[in-house]
Structure formats: C-alpha cells, structure tokens
Amino acid sequence: MSGTGEQAAPVLRIEAARLEGFVHAVLTAIGCDRATADAATRAMMHASRHGVDSHGVRLLPHYVSVFNGGRVNKRPDLRVVAEMGAVATLDADHAHGALAAYTGMDKAVELADRAGIGAVAIRNSSHFGPAGAFAMAAAERGFIGFATCNSDSFVRLHEGAERFHGTNPLSLAVPVEGQRPWLLDMATSAIPYNRVQLYKSLGRALPEGTASDIDGVDTTDARRVEMLAPLGGEFGFKGAGLAGVAEILSAVLTGMKLSFDILPMGGPDLSTPRGMGAFVLAIKPSAFLPVEVFQQGMERYRDTLRASRTTEGGVVMAPGDREWAEAERRAVDGIPVDPTSAEAFAGFAAAHGVEWP
Amino acid sequence: MSGTGEQAAPVLRIEAARLEGFVHAVLTAIGCDRATADAATRAMMHASRHGVDSHGVRLLPHYVSVFNGGRVNKRPDLRVVAEMGAVATLDADHAHGALAAYTGMDKAVELADRAGIGAVAIRNSSHFGPAGAFAMAAAERGFIGFATCNSDSFVRLHEGAERFHGTNPLSLAVPVEGQRPWLLDMATSAIPYNRVQLYKSLGRALPEGTASDIDGVDTTDARRVEMLAPLGGEFGFKGAGLAGVAEILSAVLTGMKLSFDILPMGGPDLSTPRGMGAFVLAIKPSAFLPVEVFQQGMERYRDTLRASRTTEGGVVMAPGDREWAEAERRAVDGIPVDPTSAEAFAGFAAAHGVEWP
Numbered sequence: 118m119s120g121t122g123e124q125a126a127p128v129l130r131i132e133a134a135r136l137e138g139f140v141h142a143v144l145t146a147i148g149c150d151r152a153t154a155d156a157a158t159r160a161m162m163h164a165s166r167h168g169v170d171s172h173g174v175r176l177l178p179h180y181v182s183v184f185n186g187g188r189v190n191k192r193p194d195l196r197v198v199a200e201m202g203a204v205a206t207l208d209a210d211h212a213h214g215a216l217a218a219y220t221g222m223d224k225a226v227e228l229a230d231r232a233g234i235g236a237v238a239i240r241n242s243s244h245f246g247p248a249g250a251f252a253m254a255a256a257e258r259g260f261i262g263f264a265t266c267n268s269d270s271f272v273r274l275h276e277g278a279e280r281f282h283g284t285n286p287l288s289l290a291v292p293v294e295g296q297r298p299w300l301l302d303m304a305t306s307a308i309p310y311n312r313v314q315l316y317k318s319l320g321r322a323l324p325e326g327t328a329s330d331i332d333g334v335d336t337t338d339a340r341r342v343e344m345l346a347p348l349g350g351e352f353g354f355k356g357a358g359l360a361g362v363a364e365i366l367s368a369v370l371t372g373m374k375l376s377f378d379i380l381p382m383g384g385p386d387l388s389t390p391r392g393m394g395a396f397v398l399a400i401k402p403s404a405f406l407p408v409e410v411f412q413q414g415m416e417r418y419r420d421t422l423r424a425s426r427t428t429e430g431g432v433v434m435a436p437g438d439r440e441w442a443e444a445e446r447r448a449v450d451g452i453p454v455d456p457t458s459a460e461a462f463a464g465f466a467a468a469h470g471v472e473w474p
Numbered sequence: 475m476s477g478t479g480e481q482a483a484p485v486l487r488i489e490a491a492r493l494e495g496f497v498h499a500v501l502t503a504i505g506c507d508r509a510t511a512d513a514a515t516r517a518m519m520h521a522s523r524h525g526v527d528s529h530g531v532r533l534l535p536h537y538v539s540v541f542n543g544g545r546v547n548k549r550p551d552l553r554v555v556a557e558m559g560a561v562a563t564l565d566a567d568h569a570h571g572a573l574a575a576y577t578g579m580d581k582a583v584e585l586a587d588r589a590g591i592g593a594v595a596i597r598n599s600s601h602f603g604p605a606g607a608f609a610m611a612a613a614e615r616g617f618i619g620f621a622t623c624n625s626d627s628f629v630r631l632h633e634g635a636e637r638f639h640g641t642n643p644l645s646l647a648v649p650v651e652g653q654r655p656w657l658l659d660m661a662t663s664a665i666p667y668n669r670v671q672l673y674k675s676l677g678r679a680l681p682e683g684t685a686s687d688i689d690g691v692d693t694t695d696a697r698r699v700e701m702l703a704p705l706g707g708e709f710g711f712k713g714a715g716l717a718g719v720a721e722i723l724s725a726v727l728t729g730m731k732l733s734f735d736i737l738p739m740g741g742p743d744l745s746t747p748r749g750m751g752a753f754v755l756a757i758k759p760s761a762f763l764p765v766e767v768f769q770q771g772m773e774r775y776r777d778t779l780r781a782s783r784t785t786e787g788g789v790v791m792a793p794g795d796r797e798w799a800e801a802e803r804r805a806v807d808g809i810p811v812d813p814t815s816a817e818a819f820a821g822f823a824a825a826h827g828v829e830w831p
Contacts, residue, residue, distance in 0.1 A: 183491070201761045202589025203560035216727030232559025234593045234755075261722075274779065281779065289719050291726075299722070301715035308709065324708045325682075333785045344721065350707050352665065352683045358658040358793040359716075361775075362646050365656070369648075370770035372763045377778060398591075403593045404558045406729045414726035416719075420524045421734060422631065428690045429632030436715040 135474035137162050139462065146469035147184055150192040153216050160215035162251035165452045168443030169302075171311040172247040174454065178461040179382070180213065184389030189243045191214055194219050195237075197274040198240075203232035206371070209238045213389040214245025218264060218395055222254045225399040229260055233404030238371040239395040244268070244382060248288035249302030249440075251397055253362055256298035258289035264288045265363040266393070269379040272306045272345045272360060275353035277437050278333020280344045283376040284310065285363035290437075293404075294412040299419060300437030305360040307353070313342050326350045333473040359361030366396035486697065486816050487808030489721075492831035494519050495648075496819065497534055502824035507549040510573050517572035520607035522809045525800030526557045528602040528668040531811065535818040536739070543744030546570055552577050555688075560589035563728070564596045568747040571602025575621060575752055579611045582756040586617055590761030595728040596752040601625070601739060605645035608754055613647035613655035616765075618757040621645045622720040623750070626736040629702045629717060631662045632710035635690020637701045640733040641667065642720035645795075650761075651769040656776060657794030662717040663702040664710070672701050677730030683707045723753035724738055 131139075137158060144154035157180060165173030183189045197205050205224050209217035221237040228235025230364075245251070248264045249259040255262025276426035284304040291299040316323055317339035330336045331343040348356025367376050373394030380391050380443030402411040419435045427433050454462070466473035488496075494515060502512035514537060522530030540546045552568035556561050562581050578594040579675045585592025589778035602608070611618025625640030641661040648656040665684040673680055674696035687693045688700040705713025725732050730751030737748050759768040775790045784790050806811075810817070823830035 186570055199762065202591075204590030204757075205763045206762050232589060233561030234559075234591055235571045236591045241519065258637070261727075274782050274784075274790045276784055277782050277790050278785045278788070279783040281782050289722075291722055293695070299718065301718065303712045305716060307706075326707070333783065348709065349664075349705055350683070352705065354793070355660045355705055358660060361656065361658065361779075363791060364775060365646075365648055365772070369760060369768060369775055370618075370757070370762050372771065375771070375775055375778070382794060400561075400593065404561045405556065405563050405727050410729045411726060414729065414732070415722070416720060418726055418732055421732070422718075425631050425634050425638050426636040426690065427631075427633055428635045431635070433631045433709070435709070436718060472541050 122329050122411070129454040131454055131474050132160065133166055133448065136165070136174060136452050137263045137367055139471065139474055141175055141402045142471040143177065143181065143352065143465045143469060147181055149184060153191060153193065153213050156216035156219045158212045160250045161248040164247040164446055166444050167440035168447070169247050171309065175347055178458070183387050188387050188390055197224060202250065203228045203234055204236045205238050209239055209242045211241050211243060214243045214395065216391065217242035218245045218251040218397060219254055220394065221397045222251045222262060222264065222399065225253055225397045226258055226260050227402045229399035236398040236401050238372050239397065241371055241390065242393045242395050243391055245395055247302065248286040249300055250289065252288040252290035252302070253298060253300060255399045256292040259292050260292045261402065263398040264375060266395040267364045267367045267376045267380050270377045271310065272330055272347055273333055275357045281363060281377060282357065282360035284345070285360040285376070287359060287363055291415060293415045293419060297437060297441045299435055300416065301407050305348055305356050305363060307348050307350070308345060310345060313339050367394045368397060391401065475647060481506055486807045486811040488811055488831050489521055490519065490804065493522070493531060493809050496828060497531055500534065500538065503828055504538055505548045506541060510548060510550065512572050513573035513576045517603040517607045521604040523801050523804055524797035525804070526604050528666065533603065535815070537681045538743050545744050545747055554581065560591055560606045561593045564594050566596055566599045568598050568600060569647045570820050571600045571750065571752065574599035575602045575608040575754060576611055578752065578754045579608050579619060579621065579756065582754045583612055583615055586756035586758045592759050593755040596754065597728050597730055598747065599750050599752050600748055602752055604659060605643040605777065606647065606657055609645040609647035610655060610657060613649045616649050618756040618759065619647045622724050623752040624721045624724045624733045626738050628667065628733045629704055630686055630690055632704055632714045633811040638716035638734060639714065639721060641702070642717040642733070644716060644720055648772060650772045650776060654794060654798045656772065656792055657797065662705055662713050662720060664705050664707070664713060666701060667702060670696050676805045711774050724751045727753060
C-alpha cells in the first residue's frame with residue numbers, strides 16, 4: 118500500500134485507543150457479536166494505525182450498512198467444513214471478512230504448527246479489508262503468513278479495455294525476532310484507487326500507464342478514470358498474472374465468485390451475500406531449519422536492504438518500513454479522521470448512545 | 475517471460491526431439507549421471523520449446539563449463555534431510571538446479587497428495603533455469619505448483635542505486651482439465667535482461683524506468699545498463715517486495731545465500747559451489763473442493779479472460795498462452811539455435827563423438 122503522505126490535511130485526529138473503543142462500541146450497538154466486533158475493529162485499526170486509510174475506520178459506515186442490510190452476518194456460525202492433513206476449508210457463514218480471515222489464519226497457524234505448513238480456503242466471506250492484517254497475525258506468532266482475496270472488477274487486463282480483476286491484494290508477512298515483521302501488502306493494480314481520487318481532488322496528472330478511460334485507453338486525467346491498469350506498465354501481463362494468483366487461490370480453489378461475478382461493494386443491493394472467498398497460508402520456519410539461522414538470515418537480509426545505496430534523494434525501505442514509521446507518528450499525533458467519516462461517526466454516536474471521542 | 479517475437483533471426487532451426495537427444499548425449503558424454511542429464515535436458519527443452527530462449531539450450535555450454543569446473547556435481551546424492559508433516563528440506567548435494575527442483579517438486583507433490591499441501595526447501599542447489607518448468611511438473615499431475623529461486627544480484631531496489639536482488643522469478647502453474655495449464659512464470663525485474671541485450675543490438679530505446687546506469691540513474695540507453703529496475707515503475711516497491719518473497723523463501727528459509735552473496739553465474743570461479751537455495755510448493759485442489767468444481771472454475775476464469783474486451787489492436791492472453799502458441803509454432807518449424815550456440819554445439823559434437831543434428 119502506498120503511504121498517506123500526500124493525503125489532504127485531516128480535520129480531526131483521534132487517539133488510537135479511543136477510536137478503537139468507539140468503533141467496537143458502534144458494532145456492538147448494532148447487534149454484532151463479540152467475535153465480529155473484535156475482528157472488524159482489529160482489521161480497521163490495523164489499517165488506520167499504519168496509514169492505510171482506504172481500509173481503515175472510514176469503512177465503518179459501509180460496514181454498518183451491510184450489517185444492517187443483511188449482506189454480512191452480525192452473528193455468524195463459522196465452521197471448518199473439510200479438513201485433510203495440512204489444509205482446511207472454512208465456511209464463514211457470510212461473516213465480516215476480517216472475522217473470516219483471522220479465523221482462517223488461526224486455523225492455518227494451528228495446522229502449520231503440527232505440519233510445517235497450513236492452508237485454509239475460506240468460503241462465504243465478505244470484504245476483508247487490509248490483507249496485511251491477516252498475514253501479520255501469523256508473523257506475530259512466529260510464522261510466515263500469506264493472505265489473499267479477490268474483489269469486484271476494477272482492473273483491466275494487459276491490453277484489455279474493460280474491468281476484469283479486482284485490485285486483488287497479495288500479502289506476505291515474515292517474522293523478525295524482536296522487531297516488526299517484514300510485511301508486503303500490495304494490490305496487483307498499477308496504482309491504488311485512492312491515489313486516483315487524491316489526484317482528482319488535487320487536479321494532478323496520474324503517472325503514465327496506470328489507469329484507463331471508459332474505452333480502456335490509457336489516461337493521466339484522474340477525472341476520466343474508469344478502470345485501473347495492472348501492475349507493470351509495458352509488462353502489465355505480470356500484474357495481471359499476479360491478480361490471477363489471487364483469483365485462483367481465493368475464488369477458484371474455494372468455489373466462490375470470480376471478480377467479474379461479485380456484486381459491487383457499494384450496492385445498491387446491500388442485502389444479498391456477495392459469496393466471496395479468501396485464502397490464507399502459514400509456514401513454520403523451524404520445520405525447515407533452526408529458527409536462529411532463519412532469524413539471522415532475515416536480519417541480515419533486511420539490514421543489508423535498508424543500507425543499500427540509493428539514488429540522490431531516494432530512500433530504500435523494506436516492505437512494511439513505511440507503515441511502521443507512520444504507526445509511530447500516529448501513536449503520537451493520533452489517527453486522522455476525514456470530515457465525511459467524522460460526520461457519520463457523530464451520527465452513530467447520537468443514534469446508539471455511544472460516546473464519540 | 476516475454477516472448478521471443480523480437481529475437482534476431484536465427485541461423486538454424488533444429489527439430490525438438492533431435493535437439494533434445496543431442497543435449498542429453500553431451501551431458502552424458504561429459505560424465506553426468508542419468509538423473510542429472512534427464513533433468514537438465516528437460517528444463518532446457520521446456521524453455522526452448524516454449525520460446526524462453528534465455529533459459530533454453532543456449533545454456534548448455536555454460537552448464538558444461540560448471541560441470542567440468544566442479545561447481546555443479548555431475549553425480550549428486552540428493553537427500554531429504556528433514557521432514558515434518560507436510561514439509562521437507564532437500565539437500566541437493568550441489569546438483570544441477572533442475573534436478574534439485576524437479577526432485578523437490580516430486581517430493582512436494584507426494585506430500586500434498588496426502589496432506590493437501592506440501593512444501594520443500596531446497597539446499598545446496600545451483601542455477602535452475604526456467605521456474606515455470608518445475609511449477610508445471612506439478613500441474614501435469616493435477617496439482618497447483620509454485621516454484622521460486624533467488625539468483626545473483628542484478629536488480630536495484632526501488633529508489634536504489636546498486637544491484638541488490640537477482641531477477642528472482644516466481645512461477646505458479648494451475649491445471650486445467652484436458653488443456654494446457656494456466657502458467658505464470660515471471661521475473662520480478664521490470665524487464666528481462668535478454669530484452670536489454672536485444673535492444674542494444676537493435677539500437678532501440680528501452681521503455682522508461684526499466685533499467686539504470688552504473689550510478690543507479692534510469693536510462694533508456696541499453697548500452698549503459700548496469701542494473702535492472704524492479705517491476706512496477708513508480709510503484710517499484712511492489713516489484714522489489716515480490717523479489718523479497720523469492721529471496722525469503724528460497725534463501726532465508728533454506729539457510730542458503732542471499733542474492734548479494736551469490737558468486738556470479740559467469741565466473742571466473744567455476745569450481746566453488748554457489749550455495750543456492752530454492753523453494754517449491756504443491757497444492758491438491760481436491761483437498762479443498764470437488765475437483766469438477768475446481769476445473770469448472772478454472773475453465774470459466776480462463777475462457778472469460780481470453781474473451782475480455784481489448785484495446786484497438788490489443789490482444790489479451792492468459793498466462794502461458796503466449797508460450798503454448800510458440801510451442802506449436804516450434805513443433806512445426808523447429809527450435810532456433812543462435813550462431814554462437816551452434817558453434818559451441820559443433821565443438822561438443824567433435825570432442826565427444828556425438829552426432830550434431
């Protein structure tokens with residue numbers, strides 16, 4: 118995910134713990150069970166703490182709509198419906214995608230703990246937010262975590278002229294002893310859609326080859342963007358192929374909907390479950406080599422990377438470094454809440470008797 | 475891998491079966507055991523048949539040098555040195571990388587057949603050639619296959635100004651009933667180095683942001699290229715992160731050398747084993763859902779992809795489609811052998827009493 122350094126100045130900054138308490142209280146007030154409120158709050162706060170605002174607390178009004186509309190189940194009964202050796206299939210009963218993905222990763226870690234690797238295909242899930250949150254849940258316990266999900270079509274194919282894949286994120290988190298993990302969390306599109314929205318509001322030209330107009334023709338005019346390009350520019354078949362990895366693991370291997378069959382996230386239908394899949398995997402390093410050797414390797418890799426020579430004015434960072442730096446800033450300054458979200462939050466506070474910080 | 479449509483016209487075209495027999499005979503004549511000659515030939519011919527000439531039979535002279543130099547073991551004793559549940563570690567005894575990777579994938583498929591998923595970390599391997607060949611070995615048996623390897627440094631970091639990662643390929647192959655698999659086989663660099671070499675010979679400008687000069691400054695002049703850029707252009711942190719996935723799985727998780735510690739492929743030292751790792755993984759679709767449902771999903775996904783609307787003059791292809799088309803052409807026209815390789819092959823024929831077709 119790209120950083121938020123270019124975001125427009127926020128009106129409000131709220132201390133993380135208070136914001137977290139508010140989000141949880143709203144979800145509880147609308148009738149979500151404890152596990153659902155915990156997981157949805159945890160995923161949104163992961164994103165809001167680390168500067169990935171597109172998947173942060175600004176999603177709360179959307180989630181409230183789909184819980185109340187019936188698309189997402191407030192009190193789901195998640196069940197492992199198939200299990201064999203080191204793999205399982207989890208039916209999430211149309212749970213919030215974050216509850217489905219955290220539950221799936223818990224199971225993958227349990228499988229990997231005894232088999233060295235574990236994978237869980239998740240059925241009947243919903244929008245899960247930041248893929249990195251679930252990969253990181255494995256890394257926090259000393260496992261390599263991988264998480265992916267497809268989503269409704271918004272990205273064209275290489276040389277394509279219509280929406281085909283979703284932004285289909287891939288995330289890998291790798292534990293580093295006593296430090297923050299190595300954390301890759303990337304959309305397989307050339308550019309995140311929130312960057313397009315930002316450039317539209319700034320009247321700034323997009324980078325070449327990152328987005329297309331309604332005819333699939335590349336445009337740098339953010340106002341004309343109807344679809345994103347796959348990662349890779351002239352070699353966009355690579356980005357489209359990576360989107361396919363997400364598609365195959367999270368939709369084909371789960372028997373769930375392909376991106377072009379998923380109902381749009383924003384409605385108008387907020388009552389029909391979207392039939393989304395997801396896929397999570399955990400690897401236990403100590404099943405392959407002494408964990409000290411693994412940790413020494415990770416430290417040497419990351420330290421050498423951070424010290425690599427840069428272009429003039431350039432900065433090299435390991436995956437995740439931008440997020441950890443932003444998390445430190447936000448731990449001090451609070452989490453920015455945009456005016457639209459702040460207004461919605463005040464409405465929730467009034468409607469449900471929850472105190473708005 | 476990019477196609478070879480732009481390659482300079484070859485002098486010779488040799489029928490695939492005859493070329494395969496020649497390569498195998500040369501490897502046998504220099505003292506390689508049967509398994510080594512089989513695996514190295516199979517991997518080179520996979521690449522040569524599918525148009526990935528950079529990893530095809532043009533590597534034979536290099537492989538002969540490193541076998542004779544002692545870097546690569548002509549008669550290795552490959553052993554599974556650790557196994558737990560669904561994972562194993564294979565010590566390849568400095569085998570040819572193709573033998574190591576095919577052997578590792580055989581083991582991963584065996585593990586996945588009983589546990590739903592299987593992963594093998596490979597130690598003491600060497601240059602393995604086309605990653606797709608090993609992923610495809612799983613798909614040919616009905617499993618999803620994944621293969622990756624790091625390699626000596628040639629790609630800068632995002633905003634970096636020195637070689638850091640190798641071209642670190644990632645490959646995923648997915649079976650499609652009764653058809654060729656879905657096959658993604660991509661370097662994590664922005665451009666393949668053979669494209670740079672081709673553009674140099676043609677005097678043609680490289681695409682923007684794909685390669686840098688000795689100071690790490692982007693250049694479109696192929697003659698000044700000292701390092702490649704990571705995939706993604708302005709979002710090159712994604713390509714660098716993907717290179718990191720290859721690095722962590724194939725070097726850190728195996729305890730083998732990081733890219734910047736690997737001896738150069740081309741020498742001068744051709745006797746010291748390079749201490750390279752690799753990582754392969756197999757997934758059994760029927761462990762997750764009925765295999766017919768999986769196959770219907772793959773067919774619908776690939777058929778819809780191939781029919782997706784294109785830009786004017788554009789062509790959309792599923793990963794692998796370019797390679798299957800090239801394989802059909804080459805099955806008729808023969809496999810191109812460039813003049814430098816042809817001269818080396820004639821020399822091997824004379825030295826070892828092997829008939830050169």
